[in-house]
Amino acid sequence: MTSTTVTPPDRKRVQNSLTSGMLPRWVPPAIVAGILAVGLAAGLLFDVNLMLAAAFAVVGVGLVLTVVSRQVEGARRAKDRLVTVVVTSAFVLALLPLVSLLITVVQNGIERFDGEFLTQTMRGVLGEGGGAYHAIVGTLLITAAAAVISVPIGIMCAVYLVEYGRGRLARAVTLLVDVMTGIPSIVAGLFAFAMFAIFFGPSVRFGIGGAVALSVLMVPVVVRSSEEMLKLVPNELREASYALGVSKSRTVVKVVLRTAAAGIATGVTLAVARVIGETAPLLIIAGSTTRLNADLFEGRMSSLPIFTYYSYTIPGVPPEFGVDRAWAAALTLFVIVMLLNLVARAISRYFSLNSR
Amino acid sequence: MAKRIDVSDLDIFYGSFKAVESVNMSIEPQSVTALIGPSGCGKSTFLRSLNRMHEVIPGASVAGKVVMDGQDLYGSDVDPVAVRRHVGMVFQRPNPFPTMSIYDNVAAGVRLNSGRMRKATLDELVESSLRGANLWEEVKDRLGRPGSSLSGGQQQRLCIARAIAIKPEVLLMDEPCSALDPISTLAIEDLIYQLKSDFTIVIVTHNMQQAARVSDRTGFFNIEGTGKPGRLIEMDATQRIFSNPSVKATEDYITGRFG
Numbered sequence: 001m002t003s004t005t006v007t008p009p010d011r012k013r014v015q016n017s018l019t020s021g022m023l024p025r026w027v028p029p030a031i032v033a034g035i036l037a038v039g040l041a042a043g044l045l046f047d048v049n050l051m052l053a054a055a056f057a058v059v060g061v062g063l064v065l066t067v068v069s070r071q072v073e074g075a076r077r078a079k080d081r082l083v084t085v086v087v088t089s090a091f092v093l094a095l096l097p098l099v100s101l102l103i104t105v106v107q108n109g110i111e112r113f114d115g116e117f118l119t120q121t122m123r124g125v126l127g128e129g130g131g132a133y134h135a136i137v138g139t140l141l142i143t144a145a146a147a148v149i150s151v152p153i154g155i156m157c158a159v160y161l162v163e164y165g166r167g168r169l170a171r172a173v174t175l176l177v178d179v180m181t182g183i184p185s186i187v188a189g190l191f192a193f194a195m196f197a198i199f200f201g202p203s204v205r206f207g208i209g210g211a212v213a214l215s216v217l218m219v220p221v222v223v224r225s226s227e228e229m230l231k232l233v234p235n236e237l238r239e240a241s242y243a244l245g246v247s248k249s250r251t252v253v254k255v256v257l258r259t260a261a262a263g264i265a266t267g268v269t270l271a272v273a274r275v276i277g278e279t280a281p282l283l284i285i286a287g288s289t290t291r292l293n294a295d296l297f298e299g300r301m302s303s304l305p306i307f308t309y310y311s312y313t314i315p316g317v318p319p320e321f322g323v324d325r326a327w328a329a330a331l332t333l334f335v336i337v338m339l340l341n342l343v344a345r346a347i348s349r350y351f352s353l354n355s356r
Numbered sequence: 357m358a359k360r361i362d363v364s365d366l367d368i369f370y371g372s373f374k375a376v377e378s379v380n381m382s383i384e385p386q387s388v389t390a391l392i393g394p395s396g397c398g399k400s401t402f403l404r405s406l407n408r409m410h411e412v413i414p415g416a417s418v419a420g421k422v423v424m425d426g427q428d429l430y431g432s433d434v435d436p437v438a439v440r441r442h443v444g445m446v447f448q449r450p451n452p453f454p455t456m457s458i459y460d461n462v463a464a465g466v467r468l469n470s471g472r473m474r475k476a477t478l479d480e481l482v483e484s485s486l487r488g489a490n491l492w493e494e495v496k497d498r499l500g501r502p503g504s505s506l507s508g509g510q511q512q513r514l515c516i517a518r519a520i521a522i523k524p525e526v527l528l529m530d531e532p533c534s535a536l537d538p539i540s541t542l543a544i545e546d547l548i549y550q551l552k553s554d555f556t557i558v559i560v561t562h563n564m565q566q567a568a569r570v571s572d573r574t575g576f577f578n579i580e581g582t583g584k585p586g587r588l589i590e591m592d593a594t595q596r597i598f599s600n601p602s603v604k605a606t607e608d609y610i611t612g613r614f615g
C-alpha cells in the first residue's frame with residue numbers, strides 16, 4: 001500500500017482530499033431572492049403581517065441554504081452558512097431601530113430645520129415661527145462647560161489609576177467610579193441642585209449648575225475610557241523613556257498620554273455625546289427660558305433637550321408649530337452629535353498619523 | 357567618558373523573591389563585557405540593576421553596592437533618573453516611540469528631558485547618533501517617517517541611536533540581536549565593536565559565538581534550581597572562559613553539555 005490519501009467517507013463527489021463541492025456564487029443570492037419572491041406573492045394574495053413575513057423569510061433562507069449547502073459542500077460549510085445568516089440578521093435587527101429613528105427624525109424635523117430655526121429665539125413667539133438659537137447656544141455652552149470640568153478630572157483620575165495608584169486608595173477610587181457610572185441622571189441633577197441651593201437658595205437656576213450635573217455623569221465615562229486607553233500603552237514604551245533618563249511625570253505626559261491621545265479623544269467625544277442629550281438634570285437645575293442667555297453663571301438657560309420637551313408638551317395654539325419645532329430641535333441635536341463624531345475622528349486621525 | 361563599574365555583594369529581589377544573589381564583578385571602561393547563562397538565571401535582572409531600571413517594577417528592590425567611578429549608584433542621595441542619563445540601555449525587543457518620527461525618536465532623549473537645543477545642534481546630534489548606529493545612510497532621506505516604518509533590524513539600530521544620543525558613559529544591551537537576522541546581527545556586532553572606544557558596554561546574549569566575537573570579558577551566571585537565586589559563577593577574559601574555564605559548569609554550558 002503506497003497510498004496515503006485519506007478520503008472523507010461522507011463526501012462522495014470529491015475528487016481528492018483538498019477540493020470539495022462548492023456552491024456556485026449565485027446560489028445564496030438566488031435563494032434569498034426566491035424566498036423574497038414567494039413572500040411577496042403571499043403578501044399580495046393574503047394579508048400577512050410584515051414582521052411575521054420577515055421572520056419567516058429569515059428562517060426560510062437559513063434553512064434552505066443550510067440544507068442545500070450540506071448536500072453539496074458538507075457539514076462544516078453548511079454550519080458556516082447558517083452562522084452567516086444568523087449574524088447578518090442580528091446585525092440588521094440591531095440596525096433597524098437606528099435607521100428607523102434617523103429616518104423619522106429627518107422626515108419630521110427637516111421642515112422647520114431652516115435658517116430661522118437656527119438663528120431665532122422663542123422670545124415673544126406664540127404660534128408660527130421662532131427658533132432654537134437660544135437652546136443651541138445653551139446646549140453648546142453647558143456641554144462645553146461640562147467637558148471643561150470633567151475631561152481634566154477624568155483623565156487625571158485615569159492617569160492616577162493606571163500609572164500611580166496602588167493598594168487601597170486605588171481600589172476605592174475604582175469602586176467609586178463604578179458606582180458613579182450607575183448614577184441615574186435625575187439624581188445627578190438633584191445633587192447639583194441641592195449643592196447650589198445651599199449657597200444660592202432654593203430658586204437657583206443657572207447653566208453652570210447643569211454643567212456640574214452633566215460632569216457627574218461624564219467623569220466616570222471619561223475615566224473608564226481613558227483608563228482602558230492608558231492600559232493599552234505598552235510598558236516597553238515607558239521603560240524606553242525611563243532608560244533615556246526621563247522622569248516619571250514627563251514620561252506620563254509626553255509618552256504615555258501622547259501615545260494614548262487618539263483613543264482618549266475618541267472616548268471623550270463619546271462621553272460628550274452621551275451627556276449632550278440629557279434632559280432630566282437640566283430640567284431641574286438649568287431650567288428653561290425663551291430668550292438667549294449666554295451667561296452660564298446667571299439666570300435660566302435653555303437647552304435642546306429641554307426645548308424639545310417643552311415644545312412637545314406645551315406646544316401652544318395651534319399645536320402643530322410647537323410639535324414641528326420639537327422635531328427640528330431633535331434633528332439639530334442629531335446633527336450636533338454627528339459633527340462631534342466627525343471631529344473625534346479628525347482628532348484621532350491627527351494624533352495617530354501625525355509624526356510631522 | 358567611559359566609566360568603570362564595580363559591583364559588590366549585590367542581591368536583587370522581586371518582592372520577597374531573591375532573583376540574584378551576591379554578585380561581585382568589575383566592569384572595565386572601554387571594553388565589552390558579555391553576560392551569558394541559562395534562561396531565568398537573572399542576567400536581565402542584573403543588567404537592569406546597573407542603571408536602576410530594576411526598581412521600576414513594583415516591589416522590586418536591591419541590596420548591595422554598584423559603584424561607578426567612586427559613586428555608589430544606590431546611595432541615598434542619588435537620583436535614579438540622573439543615573440539613567442549616564443547609563444543607557446537597549447532592550448531585547450526594538451521599542452521606538454510609535455508616535456514619533458525617526459528624527460524625533462533619536463532626539464527623544466533631549467526633547468523629553470526638555471533640554472532646549474538649537475535646531476542646527478539637534479540636527480547634528482541626530483545625524484551623528486544615526487551615523488554612530490550605522491543607520492544614517494538608510495534613513496537620511498526619510499527622517500520624517502514614523503520610527504515604526506523601519507524593519508526590525510533598523511528599528512533596533514534606531515533604538516541604539518536613541519540610546520547613544522544622550523551620550524551615556526555606559527551602554528547596557530539586553531539580547532539586542534535576538535530578534536534580528538544574521539546580517540543585521542553582524543551590523544550590530546560591528547557597531548558594538550566601534551562603540552567600545554567611547555562607551556563601556558555590557559551585553560547579555562544567548563549566542564556563544566556572539567559573546568566570543570564581541571566581548572573582552574565574559575561573566576557566566578547560573579542557577580541551581582527553580583526558586584533559587586541566580587549567581588555569578590565565574591568571570592574572566594573571554595578567551596579564557598571559552599578555552600579554559602576554571603569551573604566545570606561554565607565549560608558544560610559553553611560546550612552545550614548542559615542539563
Ligand SMILES: Nc1ncnc2c1ncn2[C@@H]1O[C@H](COP(=O)(O)OP(=O)(O)OP(=O)(O)O)[C@@H](O)[C@H]1O
Nearest residue numbers: 370373375393394395396397398399400401402413
Ligand atoms: N517582573 C518580574 N517579577 C517577578 N519575578 C521576575 C520578574 N522578572 C523576572 N523575574 C524572575 O527573576 C528571575 C530572573 O529573571 P531574568 O529575566 O533576569 O532572567 P534572564 O537570565 O534574563 O533569562 P532570559 O535569558 O530568559 O532572558 C526569574 O526566576 C524570573 O522568573
Ligand SMILES: [Mg+2]
Nearest residue numbers: 399400401530
Ligand atoms: Mg532576559
